[in-house]
Amino acid sequence: MSAAILFATNTPKYSSFLVNLCRELYPDVKAFLPGEPGAENAQIAACWAPDQDLLIEYPNIKLIHSVAAGVDHLGETLLTAGLPVCRVVDDGQKIGMFEYILYGILNVQRNFDKAIQEQSIKNWQRYPIRKKKDIRIGFLGLGELGGYVSSQLAAFGYSVYGWSRTKKFLQDVHCYFGEDGLDSLLEQSDIVVNILPLNASTQGILNAQVFNKMPEGSYLINCGRGDHLVEADLIQAIESGHLRGALLDVFSVEPLPENNPLWTTQGVSITPHVASDASKPEIIHQLVDNAKKLAAEERLNNQINPTLGY
Ligand code: NDP
Numbered sequence: 268m269s270a271a272i273l274f275a276t277n278t279p280k281y282s283s284f285l286v287n288l289c290r291e292l293y294p295d296v297k298a299f300l301p302g303e304p305g306a307e308n309a310q311i312a313a314c315w316a317p318d319q320d321l322l323i324e325y326p327n328i329k330l331i332h333s334v335a336a337g338v339d340h341l342g343e344t345l346l347t348a349g350l351p352v353c354r355v356v357d358d359g360q361k362i363g364m365f366e367y368i369l370y371g372i373l374n375v376q377r378n379f380d381k382a383i384q385e386q387s388i389k390n391w392q393r394y395p396i397r398k399k400k401d402i403r404i405g406f407l408g409l410g411e412l413g414g415y416v417s418s419q420l421a422a423f424g425y426s427v428y429g430w431s432r433t434k435k436f437l438q439d440v441h442c443y444f445g446e447d448g449l450d451s452l453l454e455q456s457d458i459v460v461n462i463l464p465l466n467a468s469t470q471g472i473l474n475a476q477v478f479n480k481m482p483e484g485s486y487l488i489n490c491g492r493g494d495h496l497v498e499a500d501l502i503q504a505i506e507s508g509h510l511r512g513a514l515l516d517v518f519s520v521e522p523l524p525e526n527n528p529l530w531t532t533q534g535v536s537i538t539p540h541v542a543s544d545a546s547k548p549e550i551i552h553q554l555v556d557n558a559k560k561l562a563a564e565e566r567l568n569n570q571i572n573p574t575l576g577y
Pocket residue numbers: 336337338407408409410411412413414430431432433434462463464465468469490491492516517540541542543544577
């Protein structure tokens with residue numbers, strides 16, 4: 268197999284790490300950093316937030332491969348270049364996402380978020396314990412990640428709802444779709460979990476209109492993308508007392524700037540884009556597998572629909 272892969276992430280250290288791992292796992296595959304001799308022959312670009320001039324500098328690229336689950340970071344120029352775009356789908360990443368979302372749910376269900384606030388004022392305050400089945404969780408997005416996590420939580424005993432673009436059938440998950448479906452989900456969710464991909468139709472979807480439809484005292488978990496959220500609307504919904512709070516993993520600007528008011532909004536918990544990730548060897552395995560498929564002109568794995576953008 269003679270395919271050559273160019274590792275083009277926005278962090279030279281991360282690109283170098285992936286190149287070295289690829290050389291170690293697959294000595295027969297040619298792995299390059301941008302600018303290295305021979306890189307101009309690369310047919311596959313393995314990317315995270317790459318330079319938008321990538322295809323001008325490397326005209327032999329025939330496949331753009333995200334090194335993550337999302338593809339929004341590739342940018343409009345590369346997403347609309349007419350080349351196939353693939354992404355990584357990893358079972359381990361699904362488990363990591365389940366753990367993260369379960370943490371957010373338990374925080375609310377068992378009032379651990381309130382206990383932390385009470386500790387800061389040395390107040391001994393006990394709360395009633397709510398059963399899993401009494402906690403209604405609404406998922407925005409029922410794809411690889413949302414589909415897996417919602418099903419696991421339903422099997423674990425929570426009352427789970429989900430929303431997607433097209434109708435889905437998942438055991439014990441009450442599935443909605445379309446605009447009316449979104450309203451039905453929001454109205455009956457104690458916790459809304461966003462795990463949608465970012466595209467033109469989902470940008471800014473977590474806004475005042477949506478928050479107003481969520482029940483009094485409900486909670487948001489955002490592990491999709493920062494641009495799904497209108498930050499000022501969330502702060503307003505929490506400070507007015509309508510929403511209990513939010514667990515946020517992703518932000519429009521990352522790292523979250525020091526002066527961003529989310530840092531200090533009471534009820535907001537922040538994690539630095541760590542909800543879950545694919546294992547590094549798995550990323551390399553999937554890249555190389557698709558490189559082989561490209562060379563053999565076979566159907567690629569995990570190729571996105573360019574019209575839908577995911
Ligand atoms: P998938 O492409 O597998 O699933 C996307 C889901 O969103 C599908 O159910 C799809 O519906 C639904 N959807 C897309 N657009 C709309 C819309 N306009 N209205 C309603 N539903 C819509 O994606 P994954 O599950 O693999 O990943 C989702 C996102 O999670 C990634 O794009 C990434 O942004 C984020 N992510 C975050 C991580 C973190 O650490 N914070 C880690 C990994 C991913 P349908 O199937 O009907 O088309």
